[in-house]
Amino acid sequence: MLPPSYVRSDTGRAQCLRSTIVVNQCARTRYNRGYFTQALLKLLNTLGPNHIMCSQIIDRLQKEIKGSAEKLISARIWNFVLLCNIFWSRQSPQCEGFYSETRPIFQGYTSPKIKSFFNLSIRQTKLTLKGGEVHGFCKGDQFTVYKSRLEDHQKIPIATVEITKVFPHISLICLKNGILSLEEHPNAVALLTKSASQHFKVFVEQEDLRSRIEVLDLCILEHDRREAHIALSVDSSSEKQLRVEVVDRDLIGKCAELALKLKRHVVPNTTEDLTYVLTGLGHYYHHLKRTSDTLEDSIDNISVSFFEVRDTSFGHPRVVKVDNTLDLCRNNVINIDVKASDDPDDEQPIYGFEVTNNTKSEGEILFPVLLYFDNTNFTITRSFPHIVSGPDPEVVWPPQGKSMTIGYGVGAGSNVNPFDFYVGKDNDMEAGFFKLFLFFFENPVDLQNVVREEPLFTRSRGSHNLPLPARGTSTGRWGSITLTVIQRRIGQTSA
DSSP states (O other): OOOGGGBOTTTOOBSSOGGGOOTTOOOOEETTEEHHHHHHHHHHHHHOTTSOBGGGHHHHHHTTSSSOOOOOOOOOGGGGGGOOOOOOTTOOOOOOOSSOTTSBSSOOOOSOEEEOEEEEEEETTEEEESOOGGGTOOTTOEEEEESOSSGGGGSSOOEEEEEEEEOSSOEEEEEEEEOOOTTTOTTOEEEEEEOSSOOOEEEEOOHHHHHHHHHHTOSEEESSGGGOSEEEEEOTTOTTEEEEEEOOHHHHTTTGGGTOOOOOEEEESSHHHHHHHHHHHHHHHHHHHOOOSTTHHHHTTEEEEEEEEEEOSSSSSSEEEOTTOOOOEETTEEEEEEEOOSOTTSOOOEEEEEEEEOOSSTTOOOEEEEEEEETTTOOEEEEEOOOOOSSSOOOOOOOTTOEEEESSSSSGGGGSOOBOOOOOTTOSEEEEEEEEEEEEESSOOOOTTTOBOSOTTSOOOOEEEOOOOOOOOEEEEEEEEEEEEEEEEESSOOO
């Protein structure tokens, strides 16, 4: 039985959860509805739970609730019913939480965590992984093996394998521990769990944090900040948080004259969050930095241009290059001015690529795959998804001396939407990289295992499996061209 002070006289129902209050506390209602609940629901319906921080709740609710708000410490997401400490006339605090001042009410999980599995087979008595150099693998990489891709089978691994020799599309592997029989488990799959060749470099000045990161073995620790991609530190204002700062000289150094001010991220100072962020950043920088010199002669004779385009809304081609537009790609750097707007739906200029084949090898056919590496959310998206399915895939590579377009014009590249850019309202500047992979293979290459569409600093729950990458035969030659993209908000003064 609840004491009378906990129960509404008209309905006999509890005013709030008993675990959150004491005898001398009470809640206020109006028209048989709670002041707080009514105001909060209106707020969430108006702004959306993904766009308001816990620390902003007080200011917003004061406009809806008559009285004064004195204190707010958000509760954990799972205790949403115990959300905030709100004081107004005779209203008592309901709960207390930790580290949540800058956390959204809901984290806005937009996509599940993705796992890329690779099949195993026996080739000429040798254990083989159906994934290779083009997927970013190298000698020494370790994989956890499961009975199958079924969710129940992913709970308990059956073995660990390691790459002993890597080829463009396949790798030879050996058993490190466990028992692996493909006759007993014909649907066994492998998941990359440890990379032998680290491309991700981190600068850490604080010794305690450096020791913690060394144990995780997820990156290369640099003593010189100028050699690192990311600088990690314990937040000086709160030891419960870690600061993540981009210091990559391939970005900062190339664009020194632009005085880049990139967004800094803060994550909880826990081993779990540190491991998660380092793993995600490691994947990002591994695929951003890796390359091959096997196609170097051809790469040097391929030029990439970037133009403003316009949508004519009719005809063919529908999207065409703007008259007298200049090539915005200079020394592999694209500098874009983005109109200041808080609405991502506001019309912005649109752009497209032109790739020109000036190679000396007549008849050489390359298969292009264009990825975009977002250096704010650390996502990797496929911008030119060449069609892989079918026995006779379309050849889109232009003849010697000709060009192909992506995002406008005619041909397969015109099926890709033009590119536009939006700078988040919390930033004045954002950056990223377009990376054009070029493969001299008999068949196209699917880099779906590289793609990561979930923002790194918005963690998701759950996971789903990706289809296995398509495999083609090859001569083993491939290369890439990386373009830096700077997006600067115009129409307002930078902070």
